[in-house]
Amino acid sequence: QPQFVESGGRLVQPGGSLRLSCTTVGITLDYYHLGWFRQAPGKEREGLAFISSSDGSTYYADSVKGRFTVSRDSAKNTVYLQLDNLKSDDTAVYQCAAAYVAPWENIRRLLPGYLKSAKADFWGRGTQVTISS
Numbered sequence: 743q744p745q746f747v748e749s750g751g752r753l754v755q756p757g758g759s760l761r762l763s764c765t766t767v768g769i770t771l772d773y774y775h776l777g778w779f780r781q782a783p784g785k786e787r788e789g790l791a792f793i794s795s796s797d798g799s800t801y802y803a804d805s806v807k808g809r810f811t812v813s814r815d816s817a818k819n820t821v822y823l824q825l826d827n828l829k830s831d832d833t834a835v836y837q838c839a840a841a842y843v844a845p846w847e848n849i850r851r852l853l854p855g856y857l858k859s860a861k862a863d864f865w866g867r868g869t870q871v872t873i874s875s
Contacts, residue, residue, distance in 0.1 A: 744769030746838045746866030753872045754828055762823040764838030764866060772796075775841050775853060776821040778812060779860055780834035780871075788834075789857030792841070793821060794849050801853045828873045835868040 750762040766776065777792035791812035792801045800812050811824040821838065839862035843849050856862065 744774075744840060744864050746840075746864070748836070748838050748866045748869040751836060751869030751871045753874060755875050756829060756873055758828050758873075760825045760828065760871060762825065762836055762838075762869060762871070763820055764822075765818065765820045766838075766840065767819070769840055769864065773842055773845055774863070775843060775849065776814065777839050777841060777853075777857070777862060778810075778821075778823045778836060779839055779862065779865075780832075780836045781868075782831075782834040785834075787837075787860040789860045790836075791823065792853040792857060794853065796849065799850065801850075801857060803857050825871070828871075830873045832871060833873045834871060836871050837868040838866040840864045 745767040747765045754760050775792050775795050778790045781787040790803050790806050793812045793814050809827050814821045841856050841862040843852050
């Protein structure tokens with residue numbers, strides 16, 4: 743069972759920035775693509791971003807496009823989520839996750855769909871991000 747070590751969540755003032763990190767252990771990333779999701783109290787889990795393990799292409803939910811940036815350091819098995827211009831509505835538990843896509847599948851078609859349906863195969867425990875003045 744793969745493990746995810748997430749960090750970086752904290753209290754931030756509105757308009758501030760934050761970078762979340764997620765280091766993976768025990769997963770072969772050849773066909774697993776890493777992403778970030780969040781869940782606010784009383785709301786359903788929301789897909790935010792994916793980064794492809796095969797070509798580094800990135801995919802974002804419309805709600806965070808332009809404010810959040812996903813990146814990776816393959817040598818460290820780590821994926822990051824840069825959060826800028828934070829708003830109170832961004833308060834949530836942010837989870838790292840991995841989604842499997844078979845090598846013959848089209849990731850450019852599937853990963854955006856996984857974001858919309860908040861779909862992944864393995865999940866981290868999450869890190870709390872609170873936006874408040």
